[in-house]
Amino acid sequence: MxxxxxxxxxxxxxxxxxxxxxxxxxxxxxxxxxxxxxxxxxxxxxxxxxxxxxxxxxxxxxxxxxxxxxxxxxxxxxxxxxxxxxxxxxxxxxxxSQMKKDAQAAWAKEDRKGKSMSYKVGSMIGSGIAGLGRSKQKLxxxxxxxxxxxxxxxxxxx
CATH class of the missing domain: 3.30.310 (TATA-Binding Protein)
Incomplete structure (x- = not known):
């Protein structure tokens, strides 16, 4: 169903x-x-x-x-x-799963604009962990x- x-x-x-x-x-x-x-x-x-x-x-x-x-x-x-x-x-x-990871990475990149450096670093680390298994070729x-x-x-x- x-x-x-x-x-x-x-x-x-x-x-x-x-x-x-x-x-x-x-x-x-x-x-x-x-x-x-x-x-x-x-x-x-x-x-x-x-x-x-x-x-x-x-x-x-x-x-x-x-x-x-x-x-x-x-x-x-x-x-x-x-x-x-x-x-x-x-x-x-x-x-x-690949499109979800790609959308999350794009959202995080857009979200970092205009934020403090510490926020950007934390966001990049979080994006890296969340993006494990992300493959441009598979996408x-x-x-x-x-x-x-x-x-x-x-x-x-x-």
């Missing part, structure tokens, strides 16, 4: 003519990923939204990197039918993977 309020938008809603379901999207993405030698895992889940009295859930197709299931973002694809058209929504959820590889996923999804839904 994925909570809707923990998801971010990856690609805005895409309107497609006719009725396209998650099985068709899964099949098309699997074929395209195989043709492009892109590692891509699939799972099914449901997205839950609403409060205590108006809960709703809808099925989704989950995409993930098979070798980085816990340290890369995942993607949830949902499809809704409306008036002979399909609306496909693609969201991200989960966490990315760039992860970002390239997300760009390839975006291209693949746009290619399939075009």
């Amino acid at each position: 994925i909570k809707a309020d923990t998801m971010g938008e990856f690609i805005g809603p895409v309107m497609l003519p006719g009725g396209i379901d998650l099985d068709a999207i899964h099949s098309a993405l699997a074929d395209a990923a195989q043709q492009n030698n892109l590692p891509l895992g699939f799972a099914t889940d449901e997205v839950r939204s609403g409060g205590m009295f108006n809960k709703t859930s809808e099925p989704c197709l989950v995409l993930y990197h098979p070798e980085h299931q816990t340290d890369y973002f995942r993607f949830a694809i949902r499809s809704a039918q409306e008036g002979g058209r399909s609306i496909v929504m693609i969201n991200t959820f989960g966490q990315s 760039e590889a992860e970002q390239r993977y997300y760009m390839l996923i975006q291209d693949l999804i746009e290619q399939v839904l075009a």
